[in-house]
Amino acid sequence: MDNKLTHFNEEGLSKMVDVSDKIVTHREARAKIEVHMDKDTIEKIRQGSISKGNVLAVAQVAGICAAKKNYELIPMCHQIPLTGVDIKYEYKDYGIEITSIVKTDYKTGVEMEALTACSIAALTIYDMCKAIDKKMYFTSCRLVYKEGGKSGVFEND
Amino acid sequence: MDNKLTHFNEEGLSKMVDVSDKIVTHREARAKIEVHMDKDTIEKIRQGSISKGNVLAVAQVAGICAAKKNYELIPMCHQIPLTGVDIKYEYKDYGIEITSIVKTDYKTGVEMEALTACSIAALTIYDMCKAIDKKMYFTSCRLVYKEGGKSGVFEND
Amino acid sequence: MDNKLTHFNEEGLSKMVDVSDKIVTHREARAKIEVHMDKDTIEKIRQGSISKGNVLAVAQVAGICAAKKNYELIPMCHQIPLTGVDIKYEYKDYGIEITSIVKTDYKTGVEMEALTACSIAALTIYDMCKAIDKKMYFTSCRLVYKEGGKSGVFEND
Amino acid sequence: MDNKLTHFNEEGLSKMVDVSDKIVTHREARAKIEVHMDKDTIEKIRQGSISKGNVLAVAQVAGICAAKKNYELIPMCHQIPLTGVDIKYEYKDYGIEITSIVKTDYKTGVEMEALTACSIAALTIYDMCKAIDKKMYFTSCRLVYKEGGKSGVFEND
Amino acid sequence: MDNKLTHFNEEGLSKMVDVSDKIVTHREARAKIEVHMDKDTIEKIRQGSISKGNVLAVAQVAGICAAKKNYELIPMCHQIPLTGVDIKYEYKDYGIEITSIVKTDYKTGVEMEALTACSIAALTIYDMCKAIDKKMYFTSCRLVYKEGGKSGVFEND
Amino acid sequence: MDNKLTHFNEEGLSKMVDVSDKIVTHREARAKIEVHMDKDTIEKIRQGSISKGNVLAVAQVAGICAAKKNYELIPMCHQIPLTGVDIKYEYKDYGIEITSIVKTDYKTGVEMEALTACSIAALTIYDMCKAIDKKMYFTSCRLVYKEGGKSGVFEND
Numbered sequence: 001m002d003n004k005l006t007h008f009n010e011e012g013l014s015k016m017v018d019v020s021d022k023i024v025t026h027r028e029a030r031a032k033i034e035v036h037m038d039k040d041t042i043e044k045i046r047q048g049s050i051s052k053g054n055v056l057a058v059a060q061v062a063g064i065c066a067a068k069k070n071y072e073l074i075p076m077c078h079q080i081p082l083t084g085v086d087i088k089y090e091y092k093d094y095g096i097e098i099t100s101i102v103k104t105d106y107k108t109g110v111e112m113e114a115l116t117a118c119s120i121a122a123l124t125i126y127d128m129c130k131a132i133d134k135k136m137y138f139t140s141c142r143l144v145y146k147e148g149g150k151s152g153v154f155e156n157d
Numbered sequence: 158m159d160n161k162l163t164h165f166n167e168e169g170l171s172k173m174v175d176v177s178d179k180i181v182t183h184r185e186a187r188a189k190i191e192v193h194m195d196k197d198t199i200e201k202i203r204q205g206s207i208s209k210g211n212v213l214a215v216a217q218v219a220g221i222c223a224a225k226k227n228y229e230l231i232p233m234c235h236q237i238p239l240t241g242v243d244i245k246y247e248y249k250d251y252g253i254e255i256t257s258i259v260k261t262d263y264k265t266g267v268e269m270e271a272l273t274a275c276s277i278a279a280l281t282i283y284d285m286c287k288a289i290d291k292k293m294y295f296t297s298c299r300l301v302y303k304e305g306g307k308s309g310v311f312e313n314d
Numbered sequence: 315m316d317n318k319l320t321h322f323n324e325e326g327l328s329k330m331v332d333v334s335d336k337i338v339t340h341r342e343a344r345a346k347i348e349v350h351m352d353k354d355t356i357e358k359i360r361q362g363s364i365s366k367g368n369v370l371a372v373a374q375v376a377g378i379c380a381a382k383k384n385y386e387l388i389p390m391c392h393q394i395p396l397t398g399v400d401i402k403y404e405y406k407d408y409g410i411e412i413t414s415i416v417k418t419d420y421k422t423g424v425e426m427e428a429l430t431a432c433s434i435a436a437l438t439i440y441d442m443c444k445a446i447d448k449k450m451y452f453t454s455c456r457l458v459y460k461e462g463g464k465s466g467v468f469e470n471d
Numbered sequence: 472m473d474n475k476l477t478h479f480n481e482e483g484l485s486k487m488v489d490v491s492d493k494i495v496t497h498r499e500a501r502a503k504i505e506v507h508m509d510k511d512t513i514e515k516i517r518q519g520s521i522s523k524g525n526v527l528a529v530a531q532v533a534g535i536c537a538a539k540k541n542y543e544l545i546p547m548c549h550q551i552p553l554t555g556v557d558i559k560y561e562y563k564d565y566g567i568e569i570t571s572i573v574k575t576d577y578k579t580g581v582e583m584e585a586l587t588a589c590s591i592a593a594l595t596i597y598d599m600c601k602a603i604d605k606k607m608y609f610t611s612c613r614l615v616y617k618e619g620g621k622s623g624v625f626e627n628d
Numbered sequence: 629m630d631n632k633l634t635h636f637n638e639e640g641l642s643k644m645v646d647v648s649d650k651i652v653t654h655r656e657a658r659a660k661i662e663v664h665m666d667k668d669t670i671e672k673i674r675q676g677s678i679s680k681g682n683v684l685a686v687a688q689v690a691g692i693c694a695a696k697k698n699y700e701l702i703p704m705c706h707q708i709p710l711t712g713v714d715i716k717y718e719y720k721d722y723g724i725e726i727t728s729i730v731k732t733d734y735k736t737g738v739e740m741e742a743l744t745a746c747s748i749a750a751l752t753i754y755d756m757c758k759a760i761d762k763k764m765y766f767t768s769c770r771l772v773y774k775e776g777g778k779s780g781v782f783e784n785d
Numbered sequence: 786m787d788n789k790l791t792h793f794n795e796e797g798l799s800k801m802v803d804v805s806d807k808i809v810t811h812r813e814a815r816a817k818i819e820v821h822m823d824k825d826t827i828e829k830i831r832q833g834s835i836s837k838g839n840v841l842a843v844a845q846v847a848g849i850c851a852a853k854k855n856y857e858l859i860p861m862c863h864q865i866p867l868t869g870v871d872i873k874y875e876y877k878d879y880g881i882e883i884t885s886i887v888k889t890d891y892k893t894g895v896e897m898e899a900l901t902a903c904s905i906a907a908l909t910i911y912d913m914c915k916a917i918d919k920k921m922y923f924t925s926c927r928l929v930y931k932e933g934g935k936s937g938v939f940e941n942d
Contacts, residue, residue: 012208019868019869020811053169057525057528067330069229074284082393103332123231130300136299142292175554222850229540232532241648246639319599319603326522358476369476374799383544390529395865396863396864401800403796425601429597441547448614551709552709577709636838681790697858751858765927
């Protein structure tokens with residue numbers, strides 16, 4: 001396998017890679033991101049989730065909508081009709097770990113949709129809490145799983 | 158200053174915070190993100206920048222356009238007419254550090270626009286290189302500077 | 315049949331329902347909305363339709379474009395490639411009845427696309443006439459027909 | 472006051488009305504819509520609001536984002552930078568009454584933004600509940616309040 | 629006056645030019661495009677304009693909406709709140725000449741909005757007529773007028 | 786073959802043509818546009834392409850993204866999932882000739898996507914260079930090739 005960057009044409013300009021000849025298969029991708037925050041902010045988010053002011057409910061909508069919008073954000077991405085999107089949140093000592101799960105039946109994979117979904121969910125948490133915790137930051141944003149298509153299963157948890 | 162989350166109404170549902178009474182001032186925000194990658198990938202990006210296949214030229218457009226699109230991505234963000242957006246890239250041992258600089262003259266700040274710009278620029282680099290380096294990851298995504306508005310200058314580099 | 319709301323995951327957050335295993339079938343949905351207005355406004359719209367100033371020609375474009383944009387408006391909707399959209403207008407004593415007809419060949423139905431199309435067509439009529447009839451209102455907005463998919467034909471005229 | 476439709480040019484084609492000479496003032500608009508549904512569906516929404524599965528939290532995000540997107544939906548609307556958007560829900564015997572409140576400081580009003588916000592919030596409730604209550608319908612969608620600009624206060628509750 | 633391309637930063641990457649220090653003035657731009665077509669196609673469009681099937685009514689909406697969407701299409705353009713958009717059509721021997729007129733009160737001009745508006749109006753005419761006249765083509769697309777801002781009036785008719 | 790405009794319904798209002806019964810085939814379309822400019826501007830673009838300030842790299846991203854966005858711009862166009870987009874630039878005496886190549890596997894063709902891609906690429910070149918060459922203009926924008934679907938191959942170079 002040679003390492004040529006596939007997203008450029010012979011003149012060296014970017015292109016949307018031609019996937020016409022690829023076959024439609026079921027594909028899935030998962031990505032993770034860690035949102036680091038103050039203990040106090042974690043507590044506020046947790047309380048809101050069980051009473052009034054659910055930060056995660058807003059992040060959830062933002063992340064799912066961002067997955068659908070991915071092809072408008074990442075210039076060379078294909079328009080992929082997603083068949084399912086979900087996002088999970090796990091409270092950690094440092095804050096919240098977000099995991100996105102994106103599915104499609106299409107000619108190319110949904111890694112970017114998964115990464116965009118969890119990035120925008122994380123940014124939405126920041127937006128909702130930035131008045132009290134401006135130093136919140138994001139780390140370990142990565143693809144953790146991918147299946148479907150010629151390259152098979154990828155795991156990187 | 159109490160720590161109430163400002164983005165919720167009295168019923169506990171999210172709202173777009175009313176900034177009608179705030180005054181228009183010049184505002185600026187900067188955010189950073191680190192893109193960690195293989196040595197080989199760094200080298201390919203560097204070569205492309207000076208010959209054919211400029212990954213950063215594509216990331217640049219994606220990041221700037223994402224700043225303009227921020228209000229569509231982060232649900233409670235205001236529609237802020239940006240007066241300037243730029244993004245810088247610095248080669249590091251681990252890969253590339255991205256810094257976004259966003260400006261406006263408006264009633265509320267552009268932190269989210271800066272964070273979104275560098276996140277989407279980073280994701281675009283991933284997209285352009287994922288065929289050769291699927292384990293690339295993002296870290297230390299954070300607001301590093303903010304000026305303008307009542308809360309004054311914020312620095313977090 | 316149990317009444318669980320299908321659009322939430324086990325943590326109680328919204329999700330885009332997984333339709334990966336559903337089969338592609340032809341699907342169609344129709345929705346209606348009534349636009350109530352002054353006698354004088356009806357007359358102005360009718361005259362414009364046959365001479366200069368066709369309000370319905372603008373509403374038509376708005377409604378059709380809104381059907382295509384539905385997945386960006388209703389957060390948990392899938393991106394459905396529509397194979398046909400049309401909108402009909404019938405003059406009534408109270409104003410205008412709008413009927414949208416939306417078609418696809420996909421894994422899930424187009425009810426929301428039909429409802430969005432006629433809602434936005436109605437709002438566009440309001441926008442074009444609000445300078446002369448601010449009290450115009452919309453009523454009886456509903457799904458009237460649906461076919462395709464496991465649940466069969468639904469009629470509610 | 473003559474009743475000419477202001478949104479058409481001399482050739483009878485639609486135009487975006489020229490507001491260059493209008494002055495910037497604070498403006499506000501409120502709209503309402505009634506969502507009629509089964510008793511059982513009301514109960515499910517109410518339960519979800521206080522435990523898991525908050526339909527209104529999703530509708531809230533959808534409605535607020537739709538207000539920002541209004542200028543893309545209603546063809547002749549201006550791009551108005553909104554300074555605040557909120558949406559309220561009141562349980563009724565027939566279902567839920569939705570009230571949107573939209574604010575700006577601009578040259579033209581936000582009636583359409585308010586109407587679009589409550590329409591899309593209502594449609595989102597339908598989407599989230601349509602698996603259990605396909606006959607849900609919308610009625611009495613109307614502008615109820617408007618202030619700011621030359622035409623003064625309008626009330627229609 | 630030196631001829632440096634203003635849309636690039638010191639690293640040679642594109643940027644959204646910083647207009648923070650520019651003052652808000654009234655600005656206007658006009659652009660033209662010629663749509664060349666078969667005699668028969670001209671006749672069909674003309675007939676539709678006065679009876680059923682008004683191609684120009686659809687092109688009008690498309691062109692006006694494209695002006696509002698310009699900042700999403702041309703990557704380095706600012707988000708400019710337009711205060712007025714109109715488009716005129718003149719029948720010619722060769723087909724139709726389209727003229728767009730775009731206005732704003734902002735820190736930077738609306739040349740691109742005017743060019744985009746008439747380009748998309750022209751493309752919409754093509755789309756509506758391509759089944760009968762695939763060889764239709766566009767020519768002489770250009771900025772014809774510009775006023776407002778430091779550079780004063782520009783005329784190029 | 787009769788010359789009826791297919792994009793209108795029986796009432797004379799525009800519609801999205803029903804392609805439900807058409808079969809999915811591989812389709813391709815190519816369009817061209819000529820960008821006429823000063824000798825000096827050509828030289829600046831050429832220099833930037835090989836050192837810093839690559840105008841064509843920005844136009845490339847804009848054109849490809851516009852192809853994906855075509856269905857939002859041209860009102861009656863279907864949402865077509867594109868399988869490949871590329872754009873080529875050839876230096877000429879008069880300036881630059883742009884050729885777009887768009888592919889899909891779908892029920893209807895991608896002529897409009899190809900025309901939109903090269904139009905927006907051209908407009909982006911204008912935007913990047915308008916500070917030095919406001920009289921730049923576009924000409925000979927046309928469909929040059931189309932294959933796939935019932936009507937077979939079309940050539941118009």
